[in-house]
Amino acid sequence: MEFSEKKDIWVDRGKIYKIQTSSNSNSSHPSIYALPGFCDANVTLGVNAWGGQAGVDGLKVALQTFLVYGFSDIESVGDGAWIQKVSSFIEKRQWKGPIIHNSSAPVVTEQDQEIPSALYKTISSDKELESYLREHMGRKLHIFHRNEEGYVPDLRTLYQLRAEQSKSYDWVLHTFADPFSSEEALATEWQTIFHPIHSEASNFQLKKVRWAPQMSVYYYQTKRSEKLWMEERNRFMKRSPFFQISYEEISKSFPESFSFNEEQSTEVAKDFQEYINEFRSRPVLYDNLLFASGTGFPLVYPGMGAWREVQIWEEILNNSRADSKSPIDRSNEKESSAFAFWKSLFGKEEALEIAPIRKEIGKIPEFRKIILRALTTNSCEFLKAGHRGRIEVGLDANFNLYKKNPLAMEDRLLFPDSVYQRGNLVSGKPIK
Numbered sequence: 001m002e003f004s005e006k007k008d009i010w011v012d013r014g015k016i017y018k019i020q021t022s023s024n025s026n027s028s029h030p031s032i033y034a035l036p037g038f039c040d041a042n043v044t045l046g047v048n049a050w051g052g053q054a055g056v057d058g059l060k061v062a063l064q065t066f067l068v069y070g071f072s073d074i075e076s077v078g079d080g081a082w083i084q085k086v087s088s089f090i091e092k093r094q095w096k097g098p099i100i101h102n103s104s105a106p107v108v109t110e111q112d113q114e115i116p117s118a119l120y121k122t123i124s125s126d127k128e129l130e131s132y133l134r135e136h137m138g139r140k141l142h143i144f145h146r147n148e149e150g151y152v153p154d155l156r157t158l159y160q161l162r163a164e165q166s167k168s169y170d171w172v173l174h175t176f177a178d179p180f181s182s183e184e185a186l187a188t189e190w191q192t193i194f195h196p197i198h199s200e201a202s203n204f205q206l207k208k209v210r211w212a213p214q215m216s217v218y219y220y221q222t223k224r225s226e227k228l229w230m231e232e233r234n235r236f237m238k239r240s241p242f243f244q245i246s247y248e249e250i251s252k253s254f255p256e257s258f259s260f261n262e263e264q265s266t267e268v269a270k271d272f273q274e275y276i277n278e279f280r281s282r283p284v285l286y287d288n289l290l291f292a293s294g295t296g297f298p299l300v301y302p303g304m305g306a307w308r309e310v311q312i313w314e315e316i317l318n319n320s321r322a323d324s325k326s327p328i329d330r331s332n333e334k335e336s337s338a339f340a341f342w343k344s345l346f347g348k349e350e351a352l353e354i355a356p357i358r359k360e361i362g363k364i365p366e367f368r369k370i371i372l373r374a375l376t377t378n379s380c381e382f383l384k385a386g387h388r389g390r391i392e393v394g395l396d397a398n399f400n401l402y403k404k405n406p407l408a409m410e411d412r413l414l415f416p417d418s419v420y421q422r423g424n425l426v427s428g429k430p431i432k
Helices: 054-066 081-089 126-135 155-162 179-188 215-223 227-238 243-253 262-280 283-287 304-318 327-334 340-348 357-363 366-384
Strands: 007-012 017-023 033-036 038-043 072-075 097-101 107-109 121-123 141-144 172-176 190-193 211-212 401-402 420-421 426-429
Touching: 033 366, 038 366, 054 072, 054 081, 054 243, 054 420, 072 366, 081 097, 107 126, 126 155, 155 179, 155 243, 172 327, 179 190, 211 283, 215 262, 227 243, 227 304, 262 304, 262 366, 283 366, 304 366, 304 426
Parallel strands: 038 072, 072 097, 107 121, 107 141, 141 172, 172 190, 190 211
Antiparallel strands: 007 017, 033 401, 401 420, 420 426
């Protein structure tokens, strides 16, 4: 595969103001590959992977971890008002970390267990739900919906609220892979769904759904034993020097309370396989995939959860049936230009300075394009990130640089050599 001729990116006050042919045209000079900064649409920073409260030191490490793996922007869900102060520290460059996008307090239905009122909005009736949602028109809001004992929102109320989503397009429904919740979400034509969609829905129902499968959350449910966890941990220790340095000590002990018995282990493994099958059989969803690591769920470490999510997607999408082409594949076939895919990441055709634009682009696996789109344009636009998941004049200078082509090799995307946020080097070393 070949990339385009070398280009220089000029940055001023955090934004890209010019992209032009490189002044260094020496063909012997090694190529540098650039991709837009990644976006993670669901992160909880207030808890660690063992379910405990994150301290200041642990929080700083977690924030740095996202940068190491190329994430310029994340969305904080269920962290409380204190996250705004952390966001301010990052904006003022007092702390290193991704740009944090804050959502309103997630909605949860009243249950038997006690729910922290500072983190969540507890709803106990349809009238209360309708009132709260109307107050949040036009704002990002996550709704946790499960079929449990206690109040469950009425289908008609959800449908009425869905009808007003022209003003609330960014409302997210979390189904937690519950079949009842999945059916409710699709019946009410919800446009953004997080967690596995566990239902008999038709492709027509799924056509316009923005979906964050959060597979790593359920993958780590299948690792709820000390032996399995240590195997997973050691595998990542070998792959990521940063994880080894930062999390070796904290990750080596496995709380007894986290262990599943044999029956539970069998059940979660069976469920996870069903979620994989559902993902693989739904190519209609691939064009609108969102990337959400679920960091903060049990065993889902910062960085590690995102890495595992990408690995799961690679396996699923690479093994999908050859005749089950995704909407991305079909749209690319209709495009007569070789620039079709890269337009989405780099804006106008004439601005494709650092994307591979020659006919050899076809050597990049289609499934890896799907993953990249989810990590960049889809999720960054969802977060309303300043670079919109693109490298383009006028947008924030958030990009990842690689010494080797990250799209031609497995397990390379989340390991950039240098990471830039608003034009500043925030991870790695400058590539010369």
